[in-house]
Amino acid sequence: MTLEQALELAQRNSRELQTARLTLDRNQAALREALAAEFPTAGLQAEFGRTDSAQRKLQNAGAPPNQPGADDSITTSFNGTLQLSYNLFTAGRRSANIRAAEQQVRFQQLEIERTAQELRQNVTRAYYSLQQADAQVEISRAAVTDAAQSLRDAQLLEQAGLGTRFEVLQAQVTLSNSQQDLTTALSQQRIARRQIVQLLSLAQQTEVSAADPIEIAGKWDLSLEQSIVLAYKNRAELEQQLVRRDIGEQQRIIALASVRPQASLTASYNILGLVDDNFGPRDGLALGANLQWNFFDGGAARARAQQAKSDIALAETYFAVQRNQVRFDVEQAFFNLNSNARNIQTASFALVQAQESLRLARLRFQAGVGTQTDVINQQTALTQARGSRLRAILDYNRALIDLQRFVSNLPDNRLFKLP
Numbered sequence: 237m238t239l240e241q242a243l244e245l246a247q248r249n250s251r252e253l254q255t256a257r258l259t260l261d262r263n264q265a266a267l268r269e270a271l272a273a274e275f276p277t278a279g280l281q282a283e284f285g286r287t288d289s290a291q292r293k294l295q296n297a298g299a300p301p302n303q304p305g306a307d308d309s310i311t312t313s314f315n316g317t318l319q320l321s322y323n324l325f326t327a328g329r330r331s332a333n334i335r336a337a338e339q340q341v342r343f344q345q346l347e348i349e350r351t352a353q354e355l356r357q358n359v360t361r362a363y364y365s366l367q368q369a370d371a372q373v374e375i376s377r378a379a380v381t382d383a384a385q386s387l388r389d390a391q392l393l394e395q396a397g398l399g400t401r402f403e404v405l406q407a408q409v410t411l412s413n414s415q416q417d418l419t420t421a422l423s424q425q426r427i428a429r430r431q432i433v434q435l436l437s438l439a440q441q442t443e444v445s446a447a448d449p450i451e452i453a454g455k456w457d458l459s460l461e462q463s464i465v466l467a468y469k470n471r472a473e474l475e476q477q478l479v480r481r482d483i484g485e486q487q488r489i490i491a492l493a494s495v496r497p498q499a500s501l502t503a504s505y506n507i508l509g510l511v512d513d514n515f516g517p518r519d520g521l522a523l524g525a526n527l528q529w530n531f532f533d534g535g536a537a538r539a540r541a542q543q544a545k546s547d548i549a550l551a552e553t554y555f556a557v558q559r560n561q562v563r564f565d566v567e568q569a570f571f572n573l574n575s576n577a578r579n580i581q582t583a584s585f586a587l588v589q590a591q592e593s594l595r596l597a598r599l600r601f602q603a604g605v606g607t608q609t610d611v612i613n614q615q616t617a618l619t620q621a622r623g624s625r626l627r628a629i630l631d632y633n634r635a636l637i638d639l640q641r642f643v644s645n646l647p648d649n650r651l652f653k654l655p
Contacts, residue, residue: 238447239363242436246359247352249437256351260344263337270337273330276322283315313510314517320503324525327496328489336486343479346472349644353472357641362432364630364637367446369421369428371626376418379619382594383411386611389602403608410612414619450626452580453633460570467566467643474562477555484547491540497529562642569639576632583625590614590621 247253287310323330387407393399429444438444458466468474502524509517594614600606 237444239360241447242359242363242432243356245436245438246355250351250355251437252351253348253355256344256348260341260348263340263344267334267337267341270334273323273333276320279319281317281319283313285311285313285315287311287313311510313508315509316507318505321500323498323500325497325499327493327498329493332486332489332493336483336490339479339483339486343476343483346476346479350472350476353641353644357637359432359435360637361634362428362435363446363448364633366425366428366432366444367448367450368626368630369425370446371450372421372623373418373425375619375622375626376414376421378622379414379615380411380418382615382618383407383414386598386608386615387411389598389611390608393602393604398604399608406608406612410615450629452629453636456570456573456636456639460567463566463570463639463643464563467562468559470644471558471562471642472644473558474555477551477558480551481548481555484544484551487547488541488544491537491544495531495533495537497527499528500526502526565642566639569635569642572635573632573639576628576635579628580625580632583621583628587618587621587625590618594618 387404387410390399390404390407394401394404432444433440433442436444456463502522504522504524505519506522507517507519594611594617597606597610597614601608601611
């Protein structure tokens with residue numbers, strides 16, 4: 237599996253990202269609900285009735301037979317009403333509700349960005365751990381091969397009378413230690429594979445290995461100051477606190493609106509008619525205005541407003557804390573990136589030296605002018621040099637992905653594509 241494939245799977249399978257997107261859909265629906273308050277409400281009511289009146293029958297029973305309507309006791313009627321109402325003045329409640337809903341949508345958009353960035357960082361770091369585990373297995377296997385070669389050399393020299401039993405025992409101990417290191421590396425490899433399977437929400441029986449070669453993932457061309465400024469500008473966590481502050485201000489306005497005057501307009505159009513008469517239906521129109529002012533509620537509105545002011549203060553405090561954390565995160569990743577870049581050069585040079593030193597130690601031992609201890613020492617140095625170069629490259633890549641995460645939302649669109 238390549239890193240790009242892992243990131244695509246993470247985007248598709250992440251439960252946290254799916255939850256964040258569903259929450260965004262919910263907040264967008266809440267915004268549409270708040271915007272509906274800008275329009276009047278309309279209602280229609282219709283009634284149709286047919287009544288056979290017993291009282292009318294009694295009245296008709298005493299009437300002369302030839303009197304018009306003497307046998308008519310059934311009345312059929314219909315009544316229709318169309319009503320319109322509009323909240324003309326809400327003391328800022330309507331606009332504050334809309335603004336708060338808009339900010340909730342914006343907050344959730346930022347939450348999707350934050351979740352996507354964090355997921356990208358976690359998946360990439362897990363992939364680098366998988367690469368390291370796979371490479372460490374190969375290094376351990378190479379160490380076992382080198383130790384086995386040294387053991388064969390020691391045994392051949394002992395058989396030729398040029399070596400000692402002690403040197404053979406030393407080589408056997410080195411081989412045993414290398415085999416133990418290989419067993420540990422294989423265990424760490426399995427753990428790294430299970431970790432990325434869990435992170436990608438794959439089937440439990442899935443086996444994953446890293447397909448990408450271990451190489452430097454890229455460069456960082458910005459200075460430390462430019463990186464910090466860019467992080468201040470782009471980090472979703474900082475803007476989220478500003479959004480929280482704005483939501484708190486809108487909640488304060490909504491709370492105080494409940495003890496301020498409210499005005500509304502109403503209109504009603506009515507049609508009423510009797511089917512059996514000769515006059516036809518009649519209609520009517522009613523217009524009205526309503527003013528309501530609940531000027532005292534025992535202090536509940538002011539208490540809610542005070543709670544909202546506290547939320548505003550908390551958002552400002554969290555913003556300051558988050559800003560300091562952003563600066564520290566960027567500085568830490570930047571320093572790690574630079575130190576690991578230098579370590580890559582040093583470790584690459586040391587690896588070449590260790591390979592040549594082991595070759596020469598073997599030649600000297602095979603010629604009888606060197607010792608088995610020299611070969612063992614150079615084998616250990618070569619294994620350490622391979623591991624050091626591996627760690628330097630992967631630590632550099634980890635620092636790079638951390639720096640990209642801590643700056644986030646770069647111009648080259650390192651974010652997942654949002655819906």
